[in-house]
Amino acid sequence: MKIGYLGPKGTFSEEAVIKYTQSVKNCEVVEFNTIPEVINCISDGLCEEAVIPIENSIEGSVNVAVDMLINDANGIMIKGEVIIPISHCLISDVPVEFKDVHCILSHQQAIAQCREYIFKKFPNAEVKATDSTAQAVLGVKSKPGVVAIGPERAAVIYGMRIIDRDIQDVKENYTRFLVLSQRDGVITGKDKTSIVFSVPNVPGSLYNALGVLANKEINMTKIESRPSRKKLGEYVFWVDIEGHREDEIVKSALEELKSRTDFLKVLGSYPKFK
Numbered sequence: 001m002k003i004g005y006l007g008p009k010g011t012f013s014e015e016a017v018i019k020y021t022q023s024v025k026n027c028e029v030v031e032f033n034t035i036p037e038v039i040n041c042i043s044d045g046l047c048e049e050a051v052i053p054i055e056n057s058i059e060g061s062v063n064v065a066v067d068m069l070i071n072d073a074n075g076i077m078i079k080g081e082v083i084i085p086i087s088h089c090l091i092s093d094v095p096v097e098f099k100d101v102h103c104i105l106s107h108q109q110a111i112a113q114c115r116e117y118i119f120k121k122f123p124n125a126e127v128k129a130t131d132s133t134a135q136a137v138l139g140v141k142s143k144p145g146v147v148a149i150g151p152e153r154a155a156v157i158y159g160m161r162i163i164d165r166d167i168q169d170v171k172e173n174y175t176r177f178l179v180l181s182q183r184d185g186v187i188t189g190k191d192k193t194s195i196v197f198s199v200p201n202v203p204g205s206l207y208n209a210l211g212v213l214a215n216k217e218i219n220m221t222k223i224e225s226r227p228s229r230k231k232l233g234e235y236v237f238w239v240d241i242e243g244h245r246e247d248e249i250v251k252s253a254l255e256e257l258k259s260r261t262d263f264l265k266v267l268g269s270y271p272k273f274k
């Protein structure tokens with residue numbers, strides 16, 4: 001089985017894929033250059049599964065992943081989740097003093113997680129976004145004064161120097177990744193279900209929809225709104241709940257929700273990460 005992830009080697013996504021595949025037999029991992037390419041690798045027939053970052057404890061959602069799952073990725077379901085700690089390093093090819101750093105490269109999520117650090121230490125440096133943190137580390141090769149923000153593992157793999165460590169704005173930093181496939185997970189008894197829906201633009205409609213969960217005592221573990229992309233001020237809600245979509249109580253809640261929403265999509269049920 002082939003599993004797609006955001007490469008090249010050394011990304012945090014690779015760390016997540018390594019963690020996930022500890023429990024998967026006979027698999028081969030396949031690198032892609034961008035998060036959309038990773039998400040599309042299943043419908044493009046290149047991989048059976050894919051691992052993508054979805055949210056971070058400092059910066060919040062990885063919007064490109066959230067929006068593609070809401071709007072584009074039909075036929076793709078969530079079958080698992082993986083959470084890993086994220087520690088960012090400042091990485092350079094050659095020894096460099098902070099005052100000589102004029103350009104910082106990294107993935108935009110990593111840049112956002114180190115925003116205060118960058119502002120404090122390098123107020124005048126140019127900050128450039130790359131497709132991944134490992135791509136940023138490759139980009140500093142033979143470039144004095146250009147540094148990358150990324151994982152220690154990437155610095156080791158590509159033989160670069162670590163100039164500073166643990167530079168994220170909040171030390172305790174975690175990113176949650178989703179495992180995508182054509183099918184979601186089977187019932188394990190400790191599951192979650194992700195759904196997205198929109199409600200009519202009338203008073204009380206979100207309250208009404210969430211009331212279904214409250215009445216059935218179904219615990220909600222996440223709610224997030226994203227622009228509907230149709231009209232300013234219109235939103236789609238992403239909600240994670242406890243339970244599997246095949247559990248009787250969740251099944252009946254989803255049925256009822258259908259009648260209280262304009263649009264409802266079940267993204268999948270999967271075991272909670274332990």
Ligand SMILES: O=C(O)C(=O)C[C@]1(C(=O)O)C=C[C@@H](O)C=C1
Binds near residue numbers: 011012086
């Ligand atoms: O660039 C990487 O190393 C990634 O795996 C992407 C990504 C992300 O998009 O959230 C993954 C984890 C960290 O939060 C920072 C970057």
